[in-house]
Amino acid sequence: MRLEPIENPTVIRRLGLPAAALAATFLVASLLAMVAGANPFSVFGLIMKGAFGSKFAVLETLNRATPLIFTGLAVAVAFRAKFWNIGAEAQLYAGALVTVVLGTGFLPWPAFAILPALFVCAILAGAIVLLVPALLKTRFGVDEVVTTLLFNFIFLLFISMLLEGPLKDPMGMGWPKSARLVPEARLPRIVDGLRLHWGFALALISAVLVWIIQTRSTLGYEMRAVGLNKEAAAFAGIPVNRVLVKTALLSGGLAALAGFSEVAGLKGSLTLDLSPGFGYTGIIVAMLALLNPLGVVVAALFVAGIFVGADSMSRAADVPTYLADIMLASALLMMVLAIMLTRFRVVRG
Amino acid sequence: MSTHPEEVLRLDGITKRFGELTANDAVSFSLAKGEVVALLGENGAGKTTLMNILFGQYTADNGTVSVFGKTLPPGNPRAALDAGVGMVHQHFTLADNMTVQENITLGTRPLFSARLDRKEARKRIIELSERFHLAVSPDAKVGSLSVGERQRVEILKALYRDVRILILDEPTAVLTPQETDDLFATLRQAIANGLSIIFISHKLHEVMAIADRVVVLRHGKMVDGVAIKDTDKAALAALMMGAEATPPAVAPANPGETLMELKGVSTPDIGSAPGLKSVSLELKAGQIIGLAGVSGNGQAAMAEVVGGQRVPVTGSLALSGLEIPQWSPRKAVESGIARIPEDRHKTGTIADFDLTENAILERYSNTPFSRGGWLDWRKSRSFANEIIEKYDVRCPGPDTTIRLLSGGNMQKLILGRVLEAAPQIILANQPVRGLDIGAVNYVHSQLLEARDRGAAVLLISEDLDEIMGLADVIHVIAEGRLSPAFNRGEKSPAELGLWMAGQGFEEPARKQESHHAS
Numbered sequence: 081m082r083l084e085p086i087e088n089p090t091v092i093r094r095l096g097l098p099a100a101a102l103a104a105t106f107l108v109a110s111l112l113a114m115v116a117g118a119n120p121f122s123v124f125g126l127i128m129k130g131a132f133g134s135k136f137a138v139l140e141t142l143n144r145a146t147p148l149i150f151t152g153l154a155v156a157v158a159f160r161a162k163f164w165n166i167g168a169e170a171q172l173y174a175g176a177l178v179t180v181v182l183g184t185g186f187l188p189w190p191a192f193a194i195l196p197a198l199f200v201c202a203i204l205a206g207a208i209v210l211l212v213p214a215l216l217k218t219r220f221g222v223d224e225v226v227t228t229l230l231f232n233f234i235f236l237l238f239i240s241m242l243l244e245g246p247l248k249d250p251m252g253m254g255w256p257k258s259a260r261l262v263p264e265a266r267l268p269r270i271v272d273g274l275r276l277h278w279g280f281a282l283a284l285i286s287a288v289l290v291w292i293i294q295t296r297s298t299l300g301y302e303m304r305a306v307g308l309n310k311e312a313a314a315f316a317g318i319p320v321n322r323v324l325v326k327t328a329l330l331s332g333g334l335a336a337l338a339g340f341s342e343v344a345g346l347k348g349s350l351t352l353d354l355s356p357g358f359g360y361t362g363i364i365v366a367m368l369a370l371l372n373p374l375g376v377v378v379a380a381l382f383v384a385g386i387f388v389g390a391d392s393m394s395r396a397a398d399v400p401t402y403l404a405d406i407m408l409a410s411a412l413l414m415m416v417l418a419i420m421l422t423r424f425r426v427v428r429g
Numbered sequence: 430m431s432t433h434p435e436e437v438l439r440l441d442g443i444t445k446r447f448g449e450l451t452a453n454d455a456v457s458f459s460l461a462k463g464e465v466v467a468l469l470g471e472n473g474a475g476k477t478t479l480m481n482i483l484f485g486q487y488t489a490d491n492g493t494v495s496v497f498g499k500t501l502p503p504g505n506p507r508a509a510l511d512a513g514v515g516m517v518h519q520h521f522t523l524a525d526n527m528t529v530q531e532n533i534t535l536g537t538r539p540l541f542s543a544r545l546d547r548k549e550a551r552k553r554i555i556e557l558s559e560r561f562h563l564a565v566s567p568d569a570k571v572g573s574l575s576v577g578e579r580q581r582v583e584i585l586k587a588l589y590r591d592v593r594i595l596i597l598d599e600p601t602a603v604l605t606p607q608e609t610d611d612l613f614a615t616l617r618q619a620i621a622n623g624l625s626i627i628f629i630s631h632k633l634h635e636v637m638a639i640a641d642r643v644v645v646l647r648h649g650k651m652v653d654g655v656a657i658k659d660t661d662k663a664a665l666a667a668l669m670m671g672a673e674a675t676p677p678a679v680a681p682a683n684p685g686e687t688l689m690e691l692k693g694v695s696t697p698d699i700g701s702a703p704g705l706k707s708v709s710l711e712l713k714a715g716q717i718i719g720l721a722g723v724s725g726n727g728q729a730a731m732a733e734v735v736g737g738q739r740v741p742v743t744g745s746l747a748l749s750g751l752e753i754p755q756w757s758p759r760k761a762v763e764s765g766i767a768r769i770p771e772d773r774h775k776t777g778t779i780a781d782f783d784l785t786e787n788a789i790l791e792r793y794s795n796t797p798f799s800r801g802g803w804l805d806w807r808k809s810r811s812f813a814n815e816i817i818e819k820y821d822v823r824c825p826g827p828d829t830t831i832r833l834l835s836g837g838n839m840q841k842l843i844l845g846r847v848l849e850a851a852p853q854i855i856l857a858n859q860p861v862r863g864l865d866i867g868a869v870n871y872v873h874s875q876l877l878e879a880r881d882r883g884a885a886v887l888l889i890s891e892d893l894d895e896i897m898g899l900a901d902v903i904h905v906i907a908e909g910r911l912s913p914a915f916n917r918g919e920k921s922p923a924e925l926g927l928w929m930a931g932q933g934f935e936e937p938a939r940k941q942e943s944h945h946a947s
Contacts, residue, residue, distance in 0.1 A: 088833055298799045298807075305790070308779050314767075315738065315776040316790040363576030 206336020
């Protein structure tokens, strides 16, 4: 058996296969739900209800989607240029760290300037964290998959050290937890009384901005050209290495905003469980979105919905929440397969 | 055709078409026991396609392959291997992290077998390597071996499988002259042991040194099959590159001022292909300069220097008399150099970009295509439409992915992209390779038109017909060195063939090569 490229995939092929991938995902999940002794239809019903069934559920899903939009965008931007940033987790924590360091009362600035300053500094922190692997790649050819991945562990241990040491909240009863942000450093809620902060709006705006950059700006054009064919891009005069570095700065900045928005919008302080793998889940989000920035929003809502819905489903139907992880993992695998099959057909012999 | 007593391989009327391109056109030849047949031809002449058909990777549209009198079933990769044909590819197929012995025996034993027969295998490998002068230790890790040693492992691999016919694809491309001599000693030993060899190459002196007979391919057709004793290097070069047709009537050139000048330019070698060796060249307005030469003799380095991808190590580059301090592809485009690259699929276009995106590839950062970092898709699209109309690019529209276009239409888009900027200098590197005759004529007429409005054209080609037909002045490049300028009609194809074979230069070419090989 071998693969043969398809010159011009039909619309049916391009839309039908991803749909089939989602259907297959639900089939796998159904089988597992049955193994757990539950009716798959009621399981999916409970997930839907838990994710979107009430005002509280919807807000919870939107809150959960917020960091995923940021990390999903970070990955989508980088992958588009074939810069494999697996380190959104580290950049997220870099953003969170800067937010906490500067937002707990260090800045002697007027109240209105604090949030914009935190926002900018968080972006810079994430950008700098990804700048190191980008320079290692462009200068010495070091594989960024390895460096960005390992940076995740290094950074998490670094944060852990800080939380046990200099950043430890003196009022924290011994927990490895930072001090709380001053009130002026908190992202306000979009509507009073509803538990949804401005981080979600920032995420939506970012998605639109990234989309505009990718489709309208020369930088976006360069990033796509480098991603599709480095050799032709270099021949045409596109400064490939400089484009890769710019891509890394943008990607790192976006991932850092996830940390900024989680700390300033939701948690108010930094702990080691700030991110349950948002950086890695961002890869799933970006792949499900086929690297389209607007698709990232939809994919993030889908993924967040499954997580939030599975939590409440688990309580009601006594099916473990791991079902959510399996659903996402199989959705990713099926989607990658579907993408491949839209461009290639399997031929015997 | 063959009157030799024992014929081991016969290709009969092999024809293979890829769309508009005929890669092999009724190619027939045979190989006798103990004979070395060289398959000579430029890149794209159809050598690889022919071997892929022999090995069942492709199915021929017409014709048959027979080994030891038995016709091979088409499209079955195992058939040739089972019949005793082995091939050493240009790019080795070895596992770096395994030993020589493991690499050689890999795949010769069933996957699950009680006995490994390591001792027996080892004995056989040592015996083979002594018999064929292939000195290599069975226990060495392949990753630690030199390129020449790896090639020996590949040959051992074939011999271990008892091949009777050995095909070597450009075996010397990666070797130093000394290693080449060792390889030839091995091949002579193989012949003495009754093997037959097909030697694929475009290096004339090696073909002369090792082959009994040579089969010349050009544009997929078999041009000639001659015995080595009846021919010489110059004749082979002329055969390989063509020049049997009379050049078409082209209005005489009207050369103007010098637009670009290379003075004593040298560049490092690119892999096994030589760099430029102290090359001086003047490109004059209203003139086509043809760069003739057997491929892999420095043409790539020349194209890179003129096109901005490479900065000369020594020597200087001047545009209209002014020396260029910095040199890059973008600088070249901004200096009014139109670049038609050798490989339009890999370097000329981005396959998944549409026509509009490809049309602005070199100038997207300039007005009118962008302003302050933001692209103007409306203007870019109308530019693409302009090219489509003016250069007759056959396509559904500017939003078509360029991958879907034929080679000729792709080349027309590239032509439009570079010529619409009214360039002063045009670098055309193999501009018609792989195109059908209609597209060839179109590209040529565009180059002539550009010349007549005062552009300087540097035409690099491995097709002597093309050079002799178009160029006002011809230089021959061999081993990275440039011949003097010859005017149109000054030299016959046979005389140019001598230069291409490296004769006529002040110092012998081989000396220089062996100097930095050790």
